[in-house]
Amino acid sequence: MGAARAFGSRAARNGRDGRGFGKSLAVAASAPYLARMIFSFDAFVTDALFDRAGRAAFALGDGTVRLRTDEGFVTVEAHGGPQMGGLGGGAVLAAAVHPSGLGVVTGGDDGRVVWSRIDQGEVIATVIAELKGKWIEHVATSAASGLIAFTAGKEVHVRDAADPAFARVFAHEKTVSGLAFEPKGRRLASATYGGAQLWYARIADQKPTLLKWAGSHIAAAFSPDGKFLISSMQENQLHGWRLSDGKDMRMGGYPAKIKSLAFFDKGNLLATAGASGAVIWPFAGANGPMGKEAAEIGFSRDSMVVRVAGIDAQPVCLAGQDNGKIWAAHMRNGRIETLKAEKGAPISALSTSADGKFFAWGDENGEAGVLEIPDLSGPRQFAG
Incomplete structure (x- = not known):
């Protein structure tokens, strides 16, 4: 991993402004860490998450959910397995932490939405919804409103974790390729061809607010203050809207599709994949990234950040590469540390615990783990 460089050679534009990525960060060597738990699951890791209690969960391409325990992990055959009345061969396509904070909600190619958790020592799996013949490719949840949303082709379905009878269906003209709840959990954004749509998640009959932008939008994320909506596009770029007035933000110039984005530092910064380093956009202030420079950090000539x-509470981002390596960077002091130095299959899942002490990862070959994040706020400590 080389030193960071400006992103100016691949210009990005916010609204009508085209600015280069200017900030540069130095790179430090790898270091040993105390907590280390590694797994080999022999299945594509669709997602790796921490629930509110700090328990790691891995959603896999073989239809199972693996919940971490002190001894290792337990297996929930959430999709396609005999434990849930299936014949095997299913796959988890999407996952999110349950609104209660306990366990995870997964969507599968069996048409089911399943809540998997460990409650008072008992492993439990509950079917929240089942749409036979459908693929549940995207799941979003809201702790604030207690709602669960998921896609099935051109439809978005909403359920209430506290009310099994509650159900809403929002129809779209095109396939829905991304979902996100606003921070308060009242509105839901769906990404589709031609832009994004905003829905009031509990209202049955309504016309959505349309946020138009030509092209195929494949993911969506709200800024933590709810002022901006960001979408990833099939055309190797981001697009954003300032929700107060619908102003467009064009954020292009990426060499690859942006398959992952994450807000951090109390919502002041946005990290994105899709380049040779992690691209960091500033979101502080009323205008967010419009008219500001961004940085590409951890630039590597022979790998891509995927x-x-x-x-959440610190200016620290993590990046997983297509060569299996993972690193972390502190955006204030410029410190970068390699967290996983071993090469392997491309990283397919990455998340941090709520307290910022641990991260969970998985790759396309089924290797996964939970590791400790070092304190990056001070200078590196060298043995002496």
Whole structure:
């Protein structure tokens, strides 16, 4: 991993402004860490998450959910397995932490939405919804409103974790390729061809607010203050809207699709994949990144960043590469540390615990783990 460089050679534009990526960070060598738990699951890791209690969960391409325990992990056959009345061969396509904070909600190619958790020592799996013949490719949840949303082709479905009878369906003209709840959990954004749509998640009959931008939008994320909506596009770029007035933000110039984005540092910064380093956009202030420079950090000539994560309360982001390596960077002091130095399959899942002390990762070959994040706020300590 080489030193960071400006992103100016691939210009990005916010609204009508085209600015280069200017900030540069130095790179430090790898270091040993105390906590280390590594797994080999022999299945594509769709997602790796921490629930509110800090328990790691891995959602896999073989239809199972693996929940970490002190001894290792337990297996929930959430999709396609005999434990849930299936015949095997299913796959988890999407996952999110349950609104209660306990366990995870997964969507599968069996048409099911399943809540997997360990409650008072008992492993439990509950089917929240089942749409036979459908693929549940995207799941979003809100702790603030207690709602669970998921996609099935051109439809978005909403359920209430506290009310099994509650159900809403929002129809779209095109396939829905991304979902996100606003921070308060009242509105839901869906990404589709031609832009994004905003829905009031509990209202049955409504016309959505349309946020138009030509092209195919494949992911969506709200800024933590709810002022901006960001989408990833099929055309190797981001697009954003300032929700107060609908102003567009064009954030292009990426060499690859942006498959992962994460806000961190109390919402002041946004990290994205899709380049040779992690691209960091500033979001502080009323205008967010419009008219400001961003930085590409951890630039590497022989690999691409494919997954990013961030610590909510700290200016620390993590990046997973297509060569299996993972590193973390502190955006104030410029310190970068390699967290996983071993090469392997591309990283397919990456997240941090709520307290910022641990991260969970998984790759396309089923290797996964939970590791400790070092304190990056001070200078590196060398043995002496």
